[in-house]
Amino acid sequence: MKTTIxxxxxxxxxxxxxxxxxxxxxxxxxxxxxxxxxxxxxxxILLILFSTVGALFRTEAYGNITDTSIRLQAPSPEHPFxxxxxxxxxxxxxxxxxxxxxxxxxTAVIIQIVVGVLIGAIAGYYGGWIDSLxxxxxxxxxxxxxxxLLLVLSKMLSxxxxxxELFGRExxxxxxxITGVIGLTSWMGLARLVRANFLSLKEQEFxxxxxxxxxxxxxxxxxxxxxxxxxxxxxxxTLGVAGAIINEAYVSFLGVGVMPPTATWGNMLNGxxxxxxxxxxxxxxxxxxxxxxxxxxxxxxxxxxxxxDPRALVETE
Amino acid sequence: xSALLQIKDLQVQFQTIEGxxxxxxxxxxxxxxxxxxxxxxxxxxxxSVSVLSVMGLIPEPPGEITKGEVIYRxxxxxxxxxxxxxxxxxxxxxxxxxxxxxxxxPVLTIGxxxxxxxxxxxxxxxxxxxxxxxxxxxxxxxxxxEERLGEYPHQFSGGxxxxxxxxxxxxxxxxxxxxxxxxxxxxxxxxAQIVELTKKLRDQMDMAVIWITxxxxxxxxxxxxxxxxxxxxxxxxxxxxxLFENPLHPYTLSLLKSIPRVDKRIDERLATISxxxxxxxxxxxxxxxxxxxSHHIDRCWVEVPKLKNVGSNHQIACWVDVTxxxxx
Numbered sequence: 001m002k003t004t005i006x007x008x009x010x011x012x013x014x015x016x017x018x019x020x021x022x023x024x025x026x027x028x029x030x031x032x033x034x035x036x037x038x039x040x041x042x043x044x045i046l047l048i049l050f051s052t053v054g055a056l057f058r059t060e061a062y063g064n065i066t067d068t069s070i071r072l073q074a075p076s077p078e079h080p081f082x083x084x085x086x087x088x089x090x091x092x093x094x095x096x097x098x099x100x101x102x103x104x105x106x107t108a109v110i111i112q113i114v115v116g117v118l119i120g121a122i123a124g125y126y127g128g129w130i131d132s133l134x135x136x137x138x139x140x141x142x143x144x145x146x147x148x149l150l151l152v153l154s155k156m157l158s159x160x161x162x163x164x165e166l167f168g169r170e171x172x173x174x175x176x177x178i179t180g181v182i183g184l185t186s187w188m189g190l191a192r193l194v195r196a197n198f199l200s201l202k203e204q205e206f207x208x209x210x211x212x213x214x215x216x217x218x219x220x221x222x223x224x225x226x227x228x229x230x231x232x233x234x235x236x237x238t239l240g241v242a243g244a245i246i247n248e249a250y251v252s253f254l255g256v257g258v259m260p261p262t263a264t265w266g267n268m269l270n271g272x273x274x275x276x277x278x279x280x281x282x283x284x285x286x287x288x289x290x291x292x293x294x295x296x297x298x299x300x301x302x303x304x305x306x307x308x309d310p311r312a313l314v315e316t317e
Numbered sequence: 318x319s320a321l322l323q324i325k326d327l328q329v330q331f332q333t334i335e336g337x338x339x340x341x342x343x344x345x346x347x348x349x350x351x352x353x354x355x356x357x358x359x360x361x362x363x364x365s366v367s368v369l370s371v372m373g374l375i376p377e378p379p380g381e382i383t384k385g386e387v388i389y390r391x392x393x394x395x396x397x398x399x400x401x402x403x404x405x406x407x408x409x410x411x412x413x414x415x416x417x418x419x420x421x422x423p424v425l426t427i428g429x430x431x432x433x434x435x436x437x438x439x440x441x442x443x444x445x446x447x448x449x450x451x452x453x454x455x456x457x458x459x460x461x462x463e464e465r466l467g468e469y470p471h472q473f474s475g476g477x478x479x480x481x482x483x484x485x486x487x488x489x490x491x492x493x494x495x496x497x498x499x500x501x502x503x504x505x506x507x508x509a510q511i512v513e514l515t516k517k518l519r520d521q522m523d524m525a526v527i528w529i530t531x532x533x534x535x536x537x538x539x540x541x542x543x544x545x546x547x548x549x550x551x552x553x554x555x556x557x558x559x560l561f562e563n564p565l566h567p568y569t570l571s572l573l574k575s576i577p578r579v580d581k582r583i584d585e586r587l588a589t590i591s592x593x594x595x596x597x598x599x600x601x602x603x604x605x606x607x608x609x610x611s612h613h614i615d616r617c618w619v620e621v622p623k624l625k626n627v628g629s630n631h632q633i634a635c636w637v638d639v640t641x642x643x644x645x
Contacts, residue, residue, distance in 0.1 A: 023424075023469070128378075205419040211374055212414075213407030213434040213485065227424040 030307040037303020040296035047293055051098030054091075063092030064261045072279045082281035084271055094285050097263035101245055102293070104179045104264070108244035109237045111183025116190030117226070117233065123191070124198025125221050135195070142188045150247065153181045155256045174259045178251060182244045190236050197229040231308035238301040242294040249290050265290045320347035321525055322371070322410075322493060327385035329363070329370050329549075332378060336598045340366045342549040343384065348493065353519065353526040355540030355557075357533060357572070359594055363549040364529045368495050370395075372410060373402045389493075408438040411486035415498040417478035421470040427454075428466030431485055438489045453484040457514060476507035480514065487518060494519070495527045500535055512538055533576060537561065545569050548595045548605035551624060555631040565640075566633045567612045604636070612637045614644060 031037060067087035075082045081090035123134040157177045201207065202225060210224045245265075251257035252266030253273075260267060265286040272282035329341040341363040348354050356364045369375050371387050371394065387394040389409065394402060411434075414420040422430060431453060432446035441449070447466065454462035457480040470478060479499060486494055496515065500508040512535060519526050530536055536543060536557075543560045545553040545568065553566040564570050574588040592609040595601070604610070607617040614637055622634045627645070638645045 205414055205416060206422040208369075208374060209412070209414055209420040209482075209485075210422070210433075211406065212372055212412040214403040214405070214437055215407075215433065216403065224422055224425070228422070230424075 027307045031303050034299075034303035034306055036299045037307075040299030040303065043292055043296035044300065047098065047289065047296070048102065050289075051095050051102065054095035055099065058089070058092040058095060060092070060096050063089055063096055063263060065089075072275065072282070074279075075281055081285045082279070084268070084282055085275070090268070090282065090285060093263040093268060094265065094289060097265045097268055097286060098289060100175060100258060100262060100264045101248060101266070101290070104175065104182065104248045104258075105241040105245040105293075107179045108183040108186065108248075109240045111180065112187040112190060112240050112244075113233065113237050115184065116187035117194050119187070120191035120194025121198055121221050121226060124195035125202055125217070125225065127199075131195070134191075138188045138191050141185070144185075146185045146247075147250070149185055150178075150181050150251050151254065151256050154178050154251055157181075172259055172262045174257065175262060178248055178257050182247050186240060186243060186247070190233065190240070193232055193236060194229060197232065198225055201225045201228050235301055235305045235308060238297060238304055242297040242301070245290065245297075246294055321350045321352075321390065322348040323386070323388040324367075324371065325386040325388065327367060327370065327387065328383045329366050329375060329380060330383050331380050338597050339600055340380075340549055340597060341370070342600075344544075344546070344549075344551045346544055346551065346554065348525050348527065350492070351519075351523050351525055352542065353528060353540045355536035355543040356527065356529045356546060357531060357536055357543060358546035359531055361594055361597070362546045363597075364531075364546055365497050367546075368412075368497060368527055368529060372406055372412060372495070373397075374412075404438070407434040407486075407491070408489045409491055410493045410495060411489070411491040413479070413482050413486050413494065413496045413499045416502045417475055417482050417499075418502065420482060421478055423470055426467050426469055427473070427481055431466070431481070431488060434485065434488050449488070450484075453488055454481070456487075456518070457481070457484045458510075459484075475503055476510065479503060479507075479511055483511070483514065483518070487522065490522060491524065493525045493527065495529075497529045498531070499528075500530070500532070508535065515539065533572065545572070548597060550605060550621075550634060552606065552635070553633045554624065555628075559628070559631050563628075563631075565627055565631065565638075566635050567610045567637065567639055568606050570639060571609075571611075604634075612639055616644065 065088060069087065070079075070083050071085055071087040073079055073083040073087075079089050079091065081094060084090055084093070119134050119138065123131040123138075154174065154177050157173075160173070198221075207220060207224060210220050215224065248257060248264060249266030249269065252264050253269045255267075255270050258264045258267055260271075268286040269283055272279070272286075275282050323345075324347075325345050326343045327341055327345070328339075328343050331338040331340055344363075344367060346354070356367070358364050366375065366380075370380075370382050373394065375382065382395060385395070389405065394405060397405070421427075428447060428450055431450040432443065435441055435446040435449060436443065439446075450466060451462045454465065459465060459477060459480055465473075470481075473481065479502075482499070494515075499515075500511050503511065515526065515528075516539060518524070526539070528536060528539055540557050542554070542556050544551050545560075545566065547568050553560070553564070553569045560569065561573070564573055568590075571588070571590045575590060577587055590609055595605050595608075601607070601618075603616075603618040603620055604613070604622055607613045610617065616636045620636075622636050624632045624634045625645075627633050636644055
């Protein structure tokens with residue numbers, strides 16, 4: 001990529017006196033140079049539109065109607081994505097499954113951010129035995145293999161949590177369980193990242209300055225130090241959304257994640273794996289959507305990483 | 318009238334892998350209302366540590382205040398709990414730091430940083446704090462304060478940032494302003510402006526000022542009284558005129574000799590103090606300055622000199638009378 005130098009321009013007093021670009025303007029300028037990230041943003045917007053606007057045309061109940069007389073039908077005008085093993089409309093199920101998959105991704109990351117930032121910030125700021133305790137705990141959780149834990153926990157808890165209603169939709173207990181489990185098993189990397197940043201930031205003079213005006217520890221942690229480390233948190237959690245979506249698909253594919261009739265892209269694949277060759281439409285559509293979503297989130301994350309890194313300022317490639 | 322701030326026998330140590338660093342070794346001084354006290358000495362002599370411990374800002378561990386009292390308006394700051402000391406910080410005693418480039422938070426607007434102490438201590442609303450902040454920026458001489466409140470530190474020059482720092486420190490009208498080498502990171506013309514500004518504000522607000530520096534020229538313009546520190550000890554304490562006209566401690570003498578002068582033609586090299594400052598890990602049995610002192614006598618190596626009166630308002634910690642070369 002080359003930056004084009006603008007043709008000679010007459011600079012007026014206003015230009016010279018104009019204030020420097022704000023941080024958000026700079027970030028946008030740098031993000032814009034990342035073509036793949038822009039593609040990612042567009043794709044993501046389309047995917048979100050697919051599962052939100054799409055829901056206006058088809059009801060969830062329609063996607064749950066089973067009719068074995070039309071099972072495993074190839075795509076047709078009536079069922080554009082075909083039907084599954086029990087004759088449910090796959091288009092409707094990908095639309096509503098997309099909602100669940102995206103929502104699990106976002107919610108799991110919110111849990112991840114809350115836990116990770118809290119533990120990392122407290123460990124890094126206070127240091128000493130608090131730090132040792134929290135970091136040993138983090139390492140302990142790190143050492144538990146995530147996938148078996150996910151499988152065991154979702155199997156154990158899925159029938160213990162009742163169905164809830166939110167935004168006019170019913171969510172089976174398994175959705176909540178899987179979101180919580182994914183969130184609670186993926187915060188460790190973020191906690192370490194935040195701790196490392198806090199360790200160096202707390203030695204900065206502005207922290208002493210903040211203490212010298214009588215600021216409380218909580219205010220120093222959350223309103224003085226945390227804003228200084230927001231960039232890596234944004235990048236890490238963007239990538240975390242992709243990770244959570246993959247994890248959900250993984251667990252649901254193995255049949256212990258979100259339980260039908262609630263559709264997710266993952267459990268749609270679960271129903272499809274016996275028909276890989278005979279009815280490819282059953283896995284192509286949800287599979288492609290997972291790949292596209294994860295890919296575009298990763299592109300956006302990469303773009304953000306470059307855009308938010310102040311050292312990338314001089315790099316014009 | 319008793320002093321506004323009394324420091325009694327303050328001792329601060331740092332525990333490091335190499336051993337115990339004796340940063341401040343039992344210093345005492347008073348500060349009266351409206352008075353300006355200068356603390357001078359070379360790097361690592363305990364100037365900053367002594368004032369940071371007044372505010373309870375020494376990182377513990379590794380730091381530790383092992384002895385002493387800091388009496389502010391009759392109360393010992395060192396015995397206060399965290400909540401009480403937070404009410405003193407910023408409201409009663411405020412601080413300006415050495416490097417204005419690093420002591421402002423780079424991601425918060427100037428306006429936010431200025432209003433924080435006011436909202437915290439004066440219990441006023443955000444709007445009131447904003448209008449007071451505009452006033453404060455006006456006082457410290459920043460043009461177009463309304464526009465600049467929304468800007469970030471990187472949009473200010475070094476001198477401007479130090480003005481912002483001063484505005485922040487003054488925002489709650491403290492009775493003591495501690496300035497820890499506030500002009501060291503600035504160039505000379507800006508230094509002079511900051512000194513002038515501090516002088517003006519001190520007189521307007523009737524503040525006491527503790528000004529730490531290693532630049533004797535700066536202190537000459539500002540201070541009423543001066544403390545000279547060496548290796549965590551106070552070696553000389555006197556008023557500003559005595560210090561320049563009649564310095565009595567060998568260390569002060571050497572310091573004054575090593576200032577380059579523009580009014581004298583010098584053909585020889587500038588005087589220096591030979592050797593290095595002590596590392597403060599080892600507490601010598603005698604005077605810490607003895608190894609670098611040209612006046613030392615036998616007693617200097619075996620016994621630590623105590624501060625003693627050598628004139629009205631003039632104390633030194635030395636065994637030798639530099640004018641005669643004999644033991645005092």
